[in-house]
Amino acid sequence: MAPHPEVPLDDGTVALAMIQALIPLGLKAVEDALQQEVLALAGRRYAHGEGEPGLAHWGSQAGSIFLADQKVPIRVPRVRDLTAGTERPLATYAQLQTPRARDVGLFRRVLGGLSCREYEAAAEAVPEAFGLAKSSVSRRFIRASAQALRTLHERRHDDAHCLVLLLDGKSFADDQVVIALGVTTTGEKRVLGLVQTATENTRVCAAFLRELIERGFQAPEGLLVVLDGAKGLRAAVRDVLGDEVPVQRCQWHKRENVARYLTKPQQILWRRKLPAAYAHPSHAEAKRALLKLVHELERINTSAARSLEGGLEETLRLHALGVFAQLGTSLKTTNLIESVMARVEAKMQRVGRWRTSDQKQRWCAATLLPIEQRFRPVKGVKHLRLLQAALRGKRSVHTAAA
Numbered sequence: 001m002a003p004h005p006e007v008p009l010d011d012g013t014v015a016l017a018m019i020q021a022l023i024p025l026g027l028k029a030v031e032d033a034l035q036q037e038v039l040a041l042a043g044r045r046y047a048h049g050e051g052e053p054g055l056a057h058w059g060s061q062a063g064s065i066f067l068a069d070q071k072v073p074i075r076v077p078r079v080r081d082l083t084a085g086t087e088r089p090l091a092t093y094a095q096l097q098t099p100r101a102r103d104v105g106l107f108r109r110v111l112g113g114l115s116c117r118e119y120e121a122a123a124e125a126v127p128e129a130f131g132l133a134k135s136s137v138s139r140r141f142i143r144a145s146a147q148a149l150r151t152l153h154e155r156r157h158d159d160a161h162c163l164v165l166l167l168d169g170k171s172f173a174d175d176q177v178v179i180a181l182g183v184t185t186t187g188e189k190r191v192l193g194l195v196q197t198a199t200e201n202t203r204v205c206a207a208f209l210r211e212l213i214e215r216g217f218q219a220p221e222g223l224l225v226v227l228d229g230a231k232g233l234r235a236a237v238r239d240v241l242g243d244e245v246p247v248q249r250c251q252w253h254k255r256e257n258v259a260r261y262l263t264k265p266q267q268i269l270w271r272r273k274l275p276a277a278y279a280h281p282s283h284a285e286a287k288r289a290l291l292k293l294v295h296e297l298e299r300i301n302t303s304a305a306r307s308l309e310g311g312l313e314e315t316l317r318l319h320a321l322g323v324f325a326q327l328g329t330s331l332k333t334t335n336l337i338e339s340v341m342a343r344v345e346a347k348m349q350r351v352g353r354w355r356t357s358d359q360k361q362r363w364c365a366a367t368l369l370p371i372e373q374r375f376r377p378v379k380g381v382k383h384l385r386l387l388q389a390a391l392r393g394k395r396s397v398h399t400a401a402a
Contacts, residue, residue: 027074030065030096037092038077054083065096157192158216160184163384163391165192165219166226166337167205167233170344177364178205178233180212181337185221185388187381189336191372192217194364205236213240222391224321228253228334229311246321246391249314251278252333254307258297261304274308278332283319287312321390326383336378343371 038057043050045057056079063076079088164183169176180192193215195208225241227233228250237247255274259267277289290312297305318324318332330336344367378384 027072030074030092033092034077034090037090038079041079041088041090054081055088056080056082058087063093065093066099154215156216157182157190157212158218160188160190160217161221162190162217162219162223163221163388164224164226164331164378166334167237168228168334168337168341169197169230169233170341177361178208179337179340179364179368180208181340182217183336183378183384185384187377187384189372189375189378191340191368194361194368196361202232202235202239205233206239209236209240221388224248224317224331224387224391226250226331226334226336229257246317247314248317248331249311250332250334251275251315252335254311254315258304258308261301261307266300270304278315281319281325283316283322283324286316286319286324290316321387323383323387323390326386327380330379340368340371344368 039051041051042055042057058078058080060075060077062073064071064073066072076090076093079090080086081088160182161184162182163185166181166183167178168181169178176197177194178197179194182190182192184190192212193208195204197204223241224246225237226248227237234247237245251274255271258274259270262270273293274290277293278286280286280289290308294305294309294312297308313320318328324332344364
């Protein structure tokens with residue numbers, strides 16, 4: 001197979017390309033191989049009479065393996081010989097402990113396949129790239145990634161009481177994949193689901209939100225929605241969740257929307273002025289400063305002034321709720337979900353042509369779920385109780401008015 005023209009095969013960047021392309025697939029293949037060996041030695045966990053006598057599961061530990069000459073961290077399952085009081089080493093893990101010469105032909109096949117010329121051929125080559133014998137592991141990965149997609153689409157969220165909902169879209173080829181990220185009352189971040197759409201279409205996004213609700217998404221303490229300002233997403237939130245649900249519009253996107261109307265020298269100045277105005281902790285001060293900037297913009301560019309004025313109050317929602325000083329760092333922009341998008345893109349950027357919708361969604365799901373496992377609590381988690389109280393109070397006001 002000829003190499004993809006955008007994939008370097010003979011310079012210093014090839015090692016990075018290998019790692020980026022192979023790790024999402026290869027680590028799954030390695031984990032499968034390690035688990036198969038553990039199963040052969042010790043049987044299923046808590047199942048008596050399986051495996052070799054005296055051998056038992058013994059947790060896991062941090063370890064590393066080599067992809068070519070690159071060391072990659074991994075969790076290694078352990079097996080204990082209870083009779084001898086020693087650990088039984090895993091032959092598969094030992095096999096992966098030695099740096100291997102780079103096989104350019106092999107990586108050409110893998111990288112070319114990941115560019116969607118032949119996905120299954122690429123998956124089948126991955127175990128060999130990690131030093132594993134050819135087996136059915138590639139087919140297991142395809143099944144596992146499909147299962148990851150099903151998990152993401154079907155898993156329930158009844159156990160997660162969300163306080164914040166972030167929605168954003170990412171382009172993959174000609175489609176948008178809209179991802180929903182929730183922040184619970186305890187500060188946990190959770191990927192709620194994804195939907196594929198040609199654009200951030202109101203009807204599709206509204207159906208997506210209704211599906212999340214059907215799968216148990218709930219916000220009994222009130223809800224704040226954080227958006228980038230896309231009209232389709234905003235309309236979907238209004239249609240499904242109602243006008244009373246407060247929306248924080250991303251201040252970074254607002255700043256960039258205003259700046260695009262200005263000349264480059266003006267953009268430098270206004271990219272400083274707008275954050276300075278938003279930095280005022282009180283709603284009254286921030287709004288006064290921003291309205292002053294609207295009047296100032298009217299003298300130099302009326303289109304920029306109208307852009308700043310549009311949706312201004314929604315960019316000040318955290319101020320209005322009285323929690324900007326405590327939670328502005330985390331929630332004044334869509335950075336929480338943008339960082340997730342960036343990590344998904346880093347895993348998938350080598351794909352030049354998607355063959356099927358199923359493949360595109362499987363890759364997104366297979367990438368999102370491992371990312372979710374490494375999430376840290378949202379910054380300012382101890383102040384979420386203030387947001388909780390503010391949302392509860394706002395909900396009470398709307399209930400009384402109704």
